[in-house]
Amino acid sequence: MAPITRSSVHGRPTDRSQDRFEEPLLPSDEEMADNYEAESSQEDPQSPYQSTAQEILRPLQDTADRVSKQVEEFAKALDKFVANREPTDGSLWEDALVLLDRYSKIAQIRKTITAADDSDSQTQTQTQKVLLESDLWGLIRNLLYCNSPDTLNSAQIAQESRLGGLHRYSGNIELWTAFLDSDVVAQQYECILAWLQDRAADTSPPIQTQLKTLLEKSERGEGVWSAGPVYTQTAIKQQKRTRALSGPLDPSIQNLNRSHARKGDRKSLVAQLDPDSRTRESAVLQEEDEYYEQAAWRTCWEMLRRGQTGAEIQSWWAERREVWRYAVVRGCSPNMGEMANSPWLRILNLASNAEWSERCYSLTRNPAILDVYQKAVYGVLCGEMEVSKSAAKTIDDHLFVIFNALLIQRYQHYIQAYRHKLGNPEAIVYHPQPSAITQIRQYAGKAPSEPTTKDETHLPHKLLELTIVSKDFDTFFVGMGKAAAQVAHATGLGSHLMKDNDDDVSDVARINAQDQDSVRMVVHLQLLLRALGFLESSYTSHEYEMENNIASYIGWLEREGKFSLLPLYGSKLSEQRRPRVLGAILINVTDRRERDLQVKLMKQYHIDISEVAYGIFWLANMDTIKRLRNMTEIPTPPRITVPGATTSTAQLRVRPGLMAGEVSDADDKIIRSVEWYRYVDAENWGSVAWSVTVLYKMFLVEGNFVALRQLLDRASLSEISLAAVGMNLNFADDEPPADDEKGEDEETDDDHIQPISPSRKRKDPMPEHPLVKAGTDRGTLAYKSLVWRQLEQLVAAIDSLDVFQEIADNLEANRMNPAAVRSCKRDMKKALEDVRQVMQPLFDPEFLCRSQDDMEGVLLTALRNHYIPECILAYNSVLYCAGHYVSRVWLVECLELSQLVAQNPTLTDAFVEGGRMKELVRAFALDSRALLEATEQSGSKTKKIKAEKGNSDIWKVSWKQQGPVDLEALD
Incomplete structure (x- = not known):
């Protein structure tokens, strides 16, 4: 560089x-x-609204x-x-x-x-x-x-x-x-x-513009000023002609002050026109010349203030025939070669003309000099701060006066060391004065409250300017961070990215926190200074407030739709803050391509995708997680079944429209939060499994079946695991079982039924919970997904039962329409196979028996004891209905189901603990009666009932129902 x-x-x-x-x-x-x-420069020349809107x-x-x-x-x-x-x-x-x-x-x-x-x-x-x-x-x-x-x-x-x-x-x-x-x-x-x-x-405006009022009062006319105090000069010449003097007018002439005075106030006019005549003679100039003199000294101030070169200043005063003023502002020394046009010539000359500095200092204390700008010029030349401040109108003016004085002080200190070295050649090491940072910060702290600069500090970037020159970055950034939080919660813009605070914050900080250009500057400056090691103490003690500035800017990028920039600035946050800030924004990103882009960018900036995904989930489900943790008593979930509507002896049926309807915005956001888990890695799969099971548990406890249906569709274990770890963790084996589905119109052998899998023996307890088991192989990941898979299987069973019930209701409503009946029966056969398939996992003795801790064990037991009886009773109703609408063979399956429940302790316990055993016995009794009635009236057209365990002719009894039954005729 x-x-x-x-x-x-x-x-x-x-x-x-x-x-x-x-x-x-x-x-x-x-x-x-x-x-x-x-x-x-883009324009639309054909637009008719160019001249208006x-x-x-x-x-x-x-x-x-x-x-x-x-x-x-x-x-x-x-x-x-x-x-x-x-x-x-x-x-x-x-x-x-x-x-x-x-x-x-x-x-x-x-x-x-x-x-x-x-x-x-x-x-x-x-x-x-x-x-x-x-x-x-x-x-x-x-x-x-x-x-x-x-x-x-x-x-x-x-x-x-x-x-x-x-x-x-x-x-x-x-x-x-x-x-x-x-x-x-x-x-x-x-x-x-x-x-x-x-x-x-x-x-700043041109000097002539600033002096317009004074110049008008001086009556110099347009263009270049007339030279010097011309009106006073005219009065002096008149006195010399009147008194027939050939030499200078002597101020001591008797009675001179009577005739040689201003008309307005009768004050004595000066008799000679050297620069210090007014002070020396205690006299005045003509009013027009007084205004001219004020304009001249203000011009000198502006020239110093603007750092004009020596050539510019000399040319200006040469045109007005007052070159002596150039000699004043340069320091009364000859030009210095290459430094001739330096704005620091007036300071350089202090080394060889210390008397001039002393003289300027003396003039700043002279009470006879009343002009503010004249004293301010002398103050700038000698480094007298307080006198120079009298001419300062803006913050920049005050800073100019302060730093000018401090620079001159340090230079004079060096000159003293130089002179000491001349007398003591061994003194060759220079020790600079300590920094006057405290003095600078005092002014920076007072400027926002001083009447003359209070309004100016409310302008954007002015507070930042004061911070830069005073190096008080720590206070500034922390104050801005606190203000950012207060502004976010007061306006509702960005409040989801930071927590509120009630600390005292200045109005100026709040104003800057609302100006997006200021926030952008603050963020980029803060990041740079931190990289250079200037903000370590602030980040140590006020990291959250410091990062509020970055979060505020990220919130603005979100509102402006600059989503591609979010990962860059998110990467500048701490590892603890990053998932919360990005998570609060990315939860609202629903487009798959935009999500993929965000993940790609986050990987580019080395952001942990798994942490962000969990942050999304946590922010969307904090209340849900807290409710589960604080739940002292498990509420009884609503039932999925209702009594049949035909007769008093009808089987239970699934509640109509159980899982139909629109998901609420709140539930939609909750489900979106786990869709991001498709981007995690295998190392963090345990968090994924735990998170999804939390949603299933809460939705099941609340009976939120619409949300359960959406969760099953949008965040299935198969889809999420394939996207995240490249394996379908629904299957613990290397390959999923072969798909044996039949075509929609393919007729099945109604008399041949694949039997329900026999109950498996309960496994010995595992030494560790699935979520804490180490490893990323298929078996381990599937093991971690155990509770998720089982809860998903439960919901899939409820969903399949709901679909079957909808078909059955549609068939019942269209009994008199043969075409509709045939279509519904085809749908019913397919739905029946789906129901049988998804019900199989529920008969596993280990179903929902693996809990991470006692709390989860209580919850899973409550869900099992409630939903297993509900699903089995609903499944029995499905078989019962199929036995009437599809084939009487399905009534035999009802009896197989009763045997399965009796042989499975988990299922039996669920009915006993849930208080549903009476309903189960009644349902199986209705099954038996229906089978007897269907067998009696089957006639010669009835096909031989087949089963894997032999001929079922024993079910053909001679009992006959009283009254006609036409259900089998629809077969």
Whole structure:
């Protein structure tokens, strides 16, 4: 990185329109500028609204486009900056300075385009804001260079060597450069002063405009001023003619004050016109000349304030034939070669003209000098701070006065060390004065409350400017973070990204926290300073508040639809904060392609996808998790069955429309939270399994069957596991069983039934819970998914029963329509096979018997004791219905079901514990009666009933039902 160019050596360029950085725009910068211009120049010549609404909305749209473009360019620049290096790494500092150059150039391009549309007061305010941002990035860059390890090391070397190299014939330039090389703090002060002078030159109105009122009162007319106090000069000449004097008018002439006085107040006029005549003679000038004199001294102040070159100042006063004023502001010494046009010539000359500094100091204390600007000029020349402040009107004016005085003090301290060295050659080491940071911070703290600058501090970026020059970044960033939280919760914008706080926060901080340009600057500056090691203490004690600034900016990006930038800034958060912030936003991303893009970007920035996915789940289900943890008593879930509606002896049936309907917004958000688990890795599969089971448990406890249906469809174990770990964990074996489905219209052998799998013996207890078992192989991952799979199987069974019931109800409603009956029967056969398939897992003796702890064990037991009886009773109703509508063979299956329940302790216990045994006995009794009735009236057309265990002719009995039964006729 090239060293910073010092204005102390080369002077300030006359052309104030050129860039502050000497490096030319990179090709990417030129392309960026072209994009800005192209966006701002787009027009629709055929639009009929160009002269009305379009003209009104165009500036707003252009501003929004520029802001959007700037945001993207800042993100690109930040993305290229590698921050994970030690603060002592020289390459880190070089890259940091390049990054700040980039930020400044981005702001300059926006400034250029914005200034072109500077047509109204609102746009002018925006232009000033953009200009200040561009200038601030340049100031930060230069100040950081002064604090870089290379600069500090060079200064340390200079402190030990440069003073020793000076001698009694060393010139002012040599002294000045040795001083700056040896004093890093002085370099910073000089940098800030140069910046303040540049700002004044670029943003202040022309001097003539500022002095318009005084010039009008001085009655000098248009154009170049007339030379000096011409009205007083006329009065003096008149006295000399009246008294026939050939020499100067003597102030001691008797009775001179009677005739030589002002008309208005009769005060004595000066008799001679040297610069200090008024003080020396205790007399005045004519009123017009007084106004001229005020304008002249204010001009001197403005010239110093704007850092004008010696050539500019000399030319100005030469035109007005008052070159002596140029001699005053330069320090009463001859030109200094290459330093002749330096704004620091007045300070350099203090080394060889200490008497001039003392004289200026004496004049600041002279009560006869009443003009504020005259005293302020003397104060600037000698470094007298309090007197100079009397002419300061703005924050920048006050900062100029402060840093000017501090720089002069440090230079005079160096001059003293130099003079001491001349008398003591062994004193070659220079020890700079301590930094006056406390004094600077005192003013920065008072500025927001002082009447003259209070309103100015409310302007965007002004508080940041005070922070930069006072280096009070810790206080500023923490205050902004607290304000960001308060603003977010007061406005509702970004409140989901941070928690509220009630700490005292200044109004200025709140204003800045609401300005998105300020937030953007704060975030990028904070990230840079942290990388350079400046904010360690703040991050240690106030990390959450510091990261609120980043979260606030992320919230703004979310509102602006800049989702592709979220992972970049999310990666700058701590590992604890990152999942919560990104999770609160990504929960609302529903498009699969956008999710894939977010995951790709998060991987690019080394963000743990599993942590973010869990953060999404946690934020969406905090209340659910807390309810489960604090649940002292398991509420009884609602039933899925209702009594049959035909006769008093009818079987139970599934509640109509059990799982139909629209899912609520809240439930939809909950389900979306687990859809993100398709992006996790095998190492974190245990968290996935636990999370999904939490939702199943709560939905089952609440009887939220609509949400259960959505959860089953959108977050099935098969889909999530295939996407996440590349394996279908519904199957613990290497390959899933072969698909043996039949076509929709393919007729099945109604008399041949695949028997229900016999009950398996209860396994021995496992030594550890599935979720804590180590390993990522198929068997281990499937083992971790055990409870998830079983709860999913339970819900799938309920869903299949609901589908069958809907078909049965449709068939019942269309009994008189043969075509509809045939269609419904085909659907019923397929649905029947589905029901039989999904019911098989529920007959496993180990079903819902694996709990992580006692609390989960109680909950799973409650769910098993409630839903297993419900599903079996509903399944029996399905077989009962199929025995009447499809084939009487299914009535035999009802009796097989009764035998299965009797032989399975888990099922039997569920009926006993759930208090449903009476209903079960009644249901099987109805099954037996229906089988007897169906057999009696089967006739010669009845096919032989077949089963795997032999012929079932024993069920053909001769009992006959009283009354006609026509259900079998539909077969």
